[in-house]
Amino acid sequence: MSDPKTDPTPGATPAEPNVRRRSRGLLSRLSFVWLVPLLALAVSLAVAWQSYSERGILIEIGFENASGIGADRTELRYRDVVVGAVEEVSFSEDLGEVIVAVRVDRRLAPYLDDDAEFWVVQPEVSVRGISGLDTVLSGVYIEGSWDSEAGEAQTRFTGLEEAPLVDPTRPGTPIELRARDGNSIANGAPVLYKGIPVGEVERPELAPNGEGVVIRAFIDAPYDRLLSSNTRFWDISGVSVSLGPGGVSLDFSSLASLVEGGVSFDTLVSGGDPIEPGQVYQLFPNEEAAQSSLLTDGTAETLELLAVFDGVVSGLSEGTAVRFQGVPVGEVTGVAMVAEDFEDRKVVRLNATLAVSPARLGLGDEATTEEALALLDDYVVQGLRARLASASILSNQLVVELIEIPDADPAWIVNRQGRPPELPTADSDFADLNATAQGVFERINDLPIEEVLASAQTMLDSVTDLVNSDDTRAVLPGVTQTLDDMRSVVPEVNETLETVRGAVPDLESTLEEARAMLDEARQVVADIREAGISESIDGALDSAVAAAESVQDAAAGLPPLVARLDSLVLRAEATLSTFGDGSRLVTSTLSTLRSISEAADSLRNLARTLQRNPNSIILGR
Amino acid sequence: MPVHDMEISGTEPRLSTARAQGLIACQRCGLVHPAGTEHCSRCGGPVRSRDPHSLQRVWAWLFAGIVVYIPANIYPMLRTATLLDKEESTIVGGAIELFHHGSYMVATVVFVASILIPIGKFIAIAYLALGVRKAVVMNAHQRHKLFEVVEFIGRWSMIDVFVVAILSALVQLGSVAIINPGIAAVSFALSVAFTMLSAQSLDPRLIWDADEEFK
Numbered sequence: 001m002s003d004p005k006t007d008p009t010p011g012a013t014p015a016e017p018n019v020r021r022r023s024r025g026l027l028s029r030l031s032f033v034w035l036v037p038l039l040a041l042a043v044s045l046a047v048a049w050q051s052y053s054e055r056g057i058l059i060e061i062g063f064e065n066a067s068g069i070g071a072d073r074t075e076l077r078y079r080d081v082v083v084g085a086v087e088e089v090s091f092s093e094d095l096g097e098v099i100v101a102v103r104v105d106r107r108l109a110p111y112l113d114d115d116a117e118f119w120v121v122q123p124e125v126s127v128r129g130i131s132g133l134d135t136v137l138s139g140v141y142i143e144g145s146w147d148s149e150a151g152e153a154q155t156r157f158t159g160l161e162e163a164p165l166v167d168p169t170r171p172g173t174p175i176e177l178r179a180r181d182g183n184s185i186a187n188g189a190p191v192l193y194k195g196i197p198v199g200e201v202e203r204p205e206l207a208p209n210g211e212g213v214v215i216r217a218f219i220d221a222p223y224d225r226l227l228s229s230n231t232r233f234w235d236i237s238g239v240s241v242s243l244g245p246g247g248v249s250l251d252f253s254s255l256a257s258l259v260e261g262g263v264s265f266d267t268l269v270s271g272g273d274p275i276e277p278g279q280v281y282q283l284f285p286n287e288e289a290a291q292s293s294l295l296t297d298g299t300a301e302t303l304e305l306l307a308v309f310d311g312v313v314s315g316l317s318e319g320t321a322v323r324f325q326g327v328p329v330g331e332v333t334g335v336a337m338v339a340e341d342f343e344d345r346k347v348v349r350l351n352a353t354l355a356v357s358p359a360r361l362g363l364g365d366e367a368t369t370e371e372a373l374a375l376l377d378d379y380v381v382q383g384l385r386a387r388l389a390s391a392s393i394l395s396n397q398l399v400v401e402l403i404e405i406p407d408a409d410p411a412w413i414v415n416r417q418g419r420p421p422e423l424p425t426a427d428s429d430f431a432d433l434n435a436t437a438q439g440v441f442e443r444i445n446d447l448p449i450e451e452v453l454a455s456a457q458t459m460l461d462s463v464t465d466l467v468n469s470d471d472t473r474a475v476l477p478g479v480t481q482t483l484d485d486m487r488s489v490v491p492e493v494n495e496t497l498e499t500v501r502g503a504v505p506d507l508e509s510t511l512e513e514a515r516a517m518l519d520e521a522r523q524v525v526a527d528i529r530e531a532g533i534s535e536s537i538d539g540a541l542d543s544a545v546a547a548a549e550s551v552q553d554a555a556a557g558l559p560p561l562v563a564r565l566d567s568l569v570l571r572a573e574a575t576l577s578t579f580g581d582g583s584r585l586v587t588s589t590l591s592t593l594r595s596i597s598e599a600a601d602s603l604r605n606l607a608r609t610l611q612r613n614p615n616s617i618i619l620g621r
Numbered sequence: 622m623p624v625h626d627m628e629i630s631g632t633e634p635r636l637s638t639a640r641a642q643g644l645i646a647c648q649r650c651g652l653v654h655p656a657g658t659e660h661c662s663r664c665g666g667p668v669r670s671r672d673p674h675s676l677q678r679v680w681a682w683l684f685a686g687i688v689v690y691i692p693a694n695i696y697p698m699l700r701t702a703t704l705l706d707k708e709e710s711t712i713v714g715g716a717i718e719l720f721h722h723g724s725y726m727v728a729t730v731v732f733v734a735s736i737l738i739p740i741g742k743f744i745a746i747a748y749l750a751l752g753v754r755k756a757v758v759m760n761a762h763q764r765h766k767l768f769e770v771v772e773f774i775g776r777w778s779m780i781d782v783f784v785v786a787i788l789s790a791l792v793q794l795g796s797v798a799i800i801n802p803g804i805a806a807v808s809f810a811l812s813v814a815f816t817m818l819s820a821q822s823l824d825p826r827l828i829w830d831a832d833e834e835f836k
Contacts, residue, residue: 031677031681033674033677033681033682033822034677035681036681036685037681037682037684037688039685040684040689040811041685041688044688044689044691044692047692047804051696
């Protein structure tokens with residue numbers, strides 16, 4: 001092929017190509033390779049369609065500010081699962097808020113109805129711990145919350161400033177607490193039941209009318225079953241210091257409740273009605289208030305009574321407990337001062353309205369006020385009177401006591417038009433109660449503590465002298481001997497007891513014979529009645545003689561017993577008269593006495609300190 | 622050397638081809654057979670003077686390559702999830718980002734390998750395929766040169782796919798950093814493969830024929 005211009009093989013005709021006509025069908029002319037682009041096109045279109053159809057819907061959430069939210073960066077999460085992403089951050093038309101456009105998974109769209117809530121999750125450090133820590137590194141995200149019921153879908157929402165207390169799907173019961181103020185309870189404070197956290201409270205909000213605060217709370221299932229209309233809630237926030245007979249006690253439930261506050265509840269009375277979500281409860285300042293509230297505003301209606309007390313007393317106020325037989329049965333709901341004419345002069349009397357719970361009077365849960373009144377009527381006839389008494393000697397707090405006073409002047413419940421039934425009252429000696437309390441302190445003050453201590457000291461000194469004296473020391477050696485002797489006495493005592501026990505059967509037989517004698521005597525009497533007298537008398541006398549003899553026999557056994565007891569006593573005396581010395585007992589006794597002496601010194605020092613600086617007993621130094 | 626031959630063919634207008642001589646070379650093993658032979662006597666492969674379906678295959682693969690090249694540019698190539706951030710970058714987006722970060726060199730490499738070369742290849746193959754049908758006028762030598770370049774450079778388009786494959790394999794550090802390939806990576810790899818097949822499907826003898834007829 002070096003010279004392509006000339007035919008390399010002249011003369012040789014090129015072989016005729018074997019040409020076959022192909023069929024002219026359109027399909028057969030097409031290469032199967034065309035399937036590849038078709039397939040690629042189909043797959044590409046399918047992918048495009050899929051991503052278009054799965055493209056989420058765009059919702060808009062209005063926030064106060066968009067701290068940390070960035071387009072394409074911030075996620076929307078539902079139960080910590082990413083369900084969307086922020087596409088755009090812009091302003092509303094009046095620049096009043098930030099509009100965050102979020103592309104949300106299409107499948108969730110039907111659930112985004114008017115109950116959907118959105119908030120920005122940020123790292124938060126609180127007493128109960130640190131939450132949202134992951135957002136420190138990953139940046140904030142938007143958390144959404146909605147219930148599992150599809151409603152009318154919306155695309156415009158308003159974001160919350162902070163996370164709501166509970167998401168709607170959390171099982172449990174929301175309730176509302178009404179309190180006087182909200183300064184002790186922080187957002188997220190626990191709701192405790194017997195010390196176990198069973199729910200949370202939200203930030204307190206001012207009530208619509210400005211009176212008091214409303215605290216929304218949530219009790220988790222299954223603890224919400226503990227709630228009934230008789231449930232009482234009370235505040236366990238902070239620390240309570242109480243001074244009582246047991247001394248000073250300091251109470252706080254947990255560190256978290258100390259700082260954040262907390263709420264506890266209990267259902268003290270059974271038989272309440274089941275509650276609806278959103279039930280409103282009053283939040284009592286403490287457990288006692290919550291418990292006593294049951295008496296007055298439980299489900300059962302209360303019996304209103306009037307008690308008129310002479311004179312003006314301090315310490316009687318609304319909420320003062322009413323006790324019956326020492327048990328709280330109600331409280332004072334109103335105190336009014338009334339001036340009355342009494343024997344030509346003006347007298348100021350105190351009208352106290354008492355609310356008494358019929359259930360607490362022992363009439364059962366179903367008791368009506370009429371039954372309670374009838375019961376009290378009977379009691380009053382027996383001498384029941386209302387009386388003021390002091391609740392404690394340390395405060396001037398009073399209680400109204402319903403107490404039975406023996407030989408009281410006859411009185412009864414007075415029903416007057418327009419007034420509650422009036423209970424008769426009794427004079428109480430409480431007027432000098434304060435004086436008494438003061439007197440108690442004065443008396444304590446006057447106690448000759450120093451003298452007592454001085455005498456104690458002299459006594460101890462005497463004891464020390466006694467112990468140290470030679471006489472005592474001489475006495476002590478006999479102690480060991482005494483103990484030995486005592487030990488040897490014991491068998492004899494046993495023996496004595498045996499003898500006594502031996503005498504017992506004798507006595508028993510004597511008694512039996514005496515009984516037989518009595519039987520015979522009865523027989524004699526019967527016989528006499530039947531007129532067969534003389535023979536029976538003879539027999540009876542014989543029996544009596546036999547009985548007397550038996551008694552004499554039994555008595556004969558006694559002298560040796562007495563003699564033995566005599567000897568026992570003698571030995572005991574001998575034991576006591578001999579003391580050993582140098583024994584362990586003596587040394588320990590001596591050391592004990594020395595310790596007592598030292599203790600007395602300490603007491604003396606204490607007394608001196610107290611004398612110089614009396615408030616150290618309160619201040620502790 | 623084929624280049625040498627081409628040079629000859631470029632300078633020498635008259636050329637006696639094997640076809641003109643009634644000979645057919647096996648495309649697989651190179652054994653020359655007399656015309657009319659249907660199967661190679663050495664390797665058993667089909668022996669044809671010209672592949673009648675060559676152009677069809679070229680166009681088919683080319684279309685497939687273009688079709689899958691579209692999602693390769695729309696969908697993300699890399700999904701990078703680090704502790705702080707999550708990012709999805711497309712081919713163009715990645716190149717632009719690299720450019721903004723000052724890595725002009727890398728940005729250029731990515732841009733050339735992933736954008737210029739594939740698109741240039743589409744155009745070149747289409748041009749060659751059209752040239753066979755005499756629709757375009759082109760110097761025969763340049764045409765051969767172009768064919769060579771297209772065949773040679775095609776594999777270098779895969780550089781992006783390799784980068785993605787290596788990164789995805791290396792960066793799997795749990796929550797700290799994870800790189801996953803996106804849909805675009807698959808599409809792009811397919812696109813490159815399809816265009817390579819397209820270039821291979823072009824029977825170079827058709828170019829010779831076109832040369833002959835053009836002369």
